[in-house]
Amino acid sequence: MYTLAIDQSTSATKLMLFDESERLCHRVTLEHTQYYPQPGWVEHDAEEIMQNIFRGAAQLLRESGVSEKEVQSVALTNQRETVVVWEASSGRPIYRAVVWQCQRGARICAELRELGCTGMVQSKTGLLIDPYFSASGVKWILDNVAGAREKAEAGLLRMGTMDAWMIWQLTGGRVHACDRTNASRTMLYNIHTLDWDDELLALMGIPRSMMPEVRCCDEVYGKTTFNGLFSHELPIAGVLGDSHGALVGQVCFSEGLGKATYGTGSSVMVNIGREVRQAPPGLVTSVGFAAQGQTWYAFEGNIHCTGATIKWMVDDLELIASSAESEALAVSVPDNGGVFFVPAFAGLGAPWWQSDARAVICGMSRGTRKAHVVRAALEAIAYQVRDLADLMTRQAGISLKELRVDGGPAKNRFLMQFQADMLNAAVNVSPIAEASALGAVLMNSLAMKRRSSLEEISALRRSSEIISPKMSEEERNKLYAAWLKAVRGTIDLSRELA
Numbered sequence: 001m002y003t004l005a006i007d008q009s010t011s012a013t014k015l016m017l018f019d020e021s022e023r024l025c026h027r028v029t030l031e032h033t034q035y036y037p038q039p040g041w042v043e044h045d046a047e048e049i050m051q052n053i054f055r056g057a058a059q060l061l062r063e064s065g066v067s068e069k070e071v072q073s074v075a076l077t078n079q080r081e082t083v084v085v086w087e088a089s090s091g092r093p094i095y096r097a098v099v100w101q102c103q104r105g106a107r108i109c110a111e112l113r114e115l116g117c118t119g120m121v122q123s124k125t126g127l128l129i130d131p132y133f134s135a136s137g138v139k140w141i142l143d144n145v146a147g148a149r150e151k152a153e154a155g156l157l158r159m160g161t162m163d164a165w166m167i168w169q170l171t172g173g174r175v176h177a178c179d180r181t182n183a184s185r186t187m188l189y190n191i192h193t194l195d196w197d198d199e200l201l202a203l204m205g206i207p208r209s210m211m212p213e214v215r216c217c218d219e220v221y222g223k224t225t226f227n228g229l230f231s232h233e234l235p236i237a238g239v240l241g242d243s244h245g246a247l248v249g250q251v252c253f254s255e256g257l258g259k260a261t262y263g264t265g266s267s268v269m270v271n272i273g274r275e276v277r278q279a280p281p282g283l284v285t286s287v288g289f290a291a292q293g294q295t296w297y298a299f300e301g302n303i304h305c306t307g308a309t310i311k312w313m314v315d316d317l318e319l320i321a322s323s324a325e326s327e328a329l330a331v332s333v334p335d336n337g338g339v340f341f342v343p344a345f346a347g348l349g350a351p352w353w354q355s356d357a358r359a360v361i362c363g364m365s366r367g368t369r370k371a372h373v374v375r376a377a378l379e380a381i382a383y384q385v386r387d388l389a390d391l392m393t394r395q396a397g398i399s400l401k402e403l404r405v406d407g408g409p410a411k412n413r414f415l416m417q418f419q420a421d422m423l424n425a426a427v428n429v430s431p432i433a434e435a436s437a438l439g440a441v442l443m444n445s446l447a448m449k450r451r452s453s454l455e456e457i458s459a460l461r462r463s464s465e466i467i468s469p470k471m472s473e474e475e476r477n478k479l480y481a482a483w484l485k486a487v488r489g490t491i492d493l494s495r496e497l498a
Contacts, residue, residue: 026064040103043096075238075440077245078162098137105136126285135187175222181244184287218446238444243267245439262407282351301350301388337372340486406435421471
């Protein structure tokens with residue numbers, strides 16, 4: 001018997017089959033269109049994503065040779081913060097999905113900060129006021145789409161992060177629900193009361209009738225046949241945001257265990273236990289995961305552009321033919337040649353939180369080659385992760401003994417070695433790149449009673465490759481100091497050009 005896992009990420013949707021031992025057996029990936037209607041704006045077509053899910057599920061069965069009768073249930077993990085608003089009657093979006101990278105809410109957030117709402121928002125949600133989170137995207141839609149606010153106030157509209165959107169569509173509109181991890185990334189959810197916050201909803205002008213029911217990660221949410229693809233109804237069980245999925249997939253169930261997920265952006269997250277704690281400046285507190293009737297919290301920092309930087313060099317700059325080529329180019333030169341790449345394509349996330357910053361490549365000379373720029377882009381990923389790790393260890397009092405890593409870029413040996421060197425700590429590479437999907441499947445195993453406890457799941461963690469640091473302290477400090485100088489220069493330049 002198999003679990004069908006859907007990993008609906010920023011650039012693509014992956015559909016996977018996991019066996020009863022939670023081992024990945026088959027995978028299909030379907031990319032969707034990225035829309036950039038204005039500088040700094042990013043949108044997705046939510047209906048295109050659902051079409052890919054239905055098409056991908058059929059392709060997965062066809063290519064794997066697995067009978068539809070052998071599939072037992074569905075697990076979901078998703079890009080977080082990206083938000084959809086749709087009509088309750090038709091299930092049709094009234095606007096494209098506003099993606100987490102989108103900066104259209106920057107003015108809304110600036111007005112909230114000017115009103116003195118920063119402390120209130122952070123105390124309730126654990127988050128900073130930033131367009132990265134869902135609330136400003138929903139408010140923008142209601143304020144700018146003709147008739148949207150009137151429909152919302154009449155109870156005719158629904159909103160949700162991508163998990164809620166998928167569940168609604170998979171169940172034919174019978175279930176409007178999301179999980180606690182995704183809810184905690186909206187800037188509308190009170191992480192103390194574990195409910196939507198009426199004061200925040202009123203502040204953003206969002207009627208409560210639009211909001212999904214919030215559930216634990218290890219629950220059964222509803223049933224689906226994938227538009228008749230399956231002859232029997234599959235329970236949808238095991239739902240959580242992708243970064244939280246990786247926290248679970250990396251078995252970070254104990255306080256102090258942390259992980260880094262390398263994707264379009266990257267998330268560094270550490271489990272802080274079952275009590276809410278205020279994050280140090282530049283970080284946020286989120287629900288880490290919720291299972292077996294209990295909620296674990298996490299400190300988190302989010303980097304806007306990591307894998308997206310490599311994709312930009314491949315697709316837009318055409319500097320390299322594929323992401324795999326980046327490793328060979330990086331090691332073809334002995335160092336970065338003094339080149340530093342600050343990939344602030346969608347502003348700078350934690351710990352800088354400069355939404356108006358823009359990308360900069362600096363330090364180039366006449367001797368700079370393509371390899372230096374590519375190497376600098378890879379190094380920038382590791383520098384940004386260190387920015388967050390330093391903040392956690394220095395201000396949160398958490399000792400970083402090991403960083404558990406996953407995601408496509410974790411296959412890049414140059415990047416992983418440079419990451420260990422920058423952190424001066426071991427990097428433990430997950431044996432499965434799809435840690436987010438694995439986390440959803442593990443929550444599914446609890447919901448479907450294949451596993452009985454987190455302790456049983458912990459005992460299943462498979463061995464990983466461990467990469468130890470090799471760089472001298474002198475070289476590490478020199479490189480990191482130059483990186484910080486480049487970041488500060490980028491912020492200063494962006495302010496001058498604003």
